[in-house]
Amino acid sequence: MGLFNKKVEADAEGFFPTTAVSDITDGQITAVTLNGTKIILLRWQEQIHAVSSKCPHAAADMSKGEFYRGKLECPDHGYVFDIKTGRTLWPEDEMVCLKRYPVKVVDGIVMVRL
Ligand code: FES
Numbered sequence: 001m002g003l004f005n006k007k008v009e010a011d012a013e014g015f016f017p018t019t020a021v022s023d024i025t026d027g028q029i030t031a032v033t034l035n036g037t038k039i040i041l042l043r044w045q046e047q048i049h050a051v052s053s054k055c056p057h058a059a060a061d062m063s064k065g066e067f068y069r070g071k072l073e074c075p076d077h078g079y080v081f082d083i084k085t086g087r088t089l090w091p092e093d094e095m096v097c098l099k100r101y102p103v104k105v106v107d108g109i110v111m112v113r114l
Contacts, residue, residue: 007035015104015111024048024110031063037114038063039101042083044070049083050112052099062098072098
């Protein structure tokens, strides 16, 4: 986790190194601040996902929420987001989307494009 909260350089495709894949465990929320932007890394069904830590409803810190079965629940008003799409699952008529970031893994390091 030595790369957390440090100023880092992007690769040629604009991906920044974050942390080792092995640091991200199933069902756990891993928060990373990347050049001043706080993001959340999540593992679900063998895939690593990167999403914003700022809730699109009223800007709560999603890193303090709950993560279960591919869903991320906001700690403030309980909105639930699908981490694969960012879409709101609850409430069903809500149109806000959780921001997602492209992810790739290089030499065991999770790379994220902001
Ligand atoms: S701030 Fe996240 S649901 Fe309201």
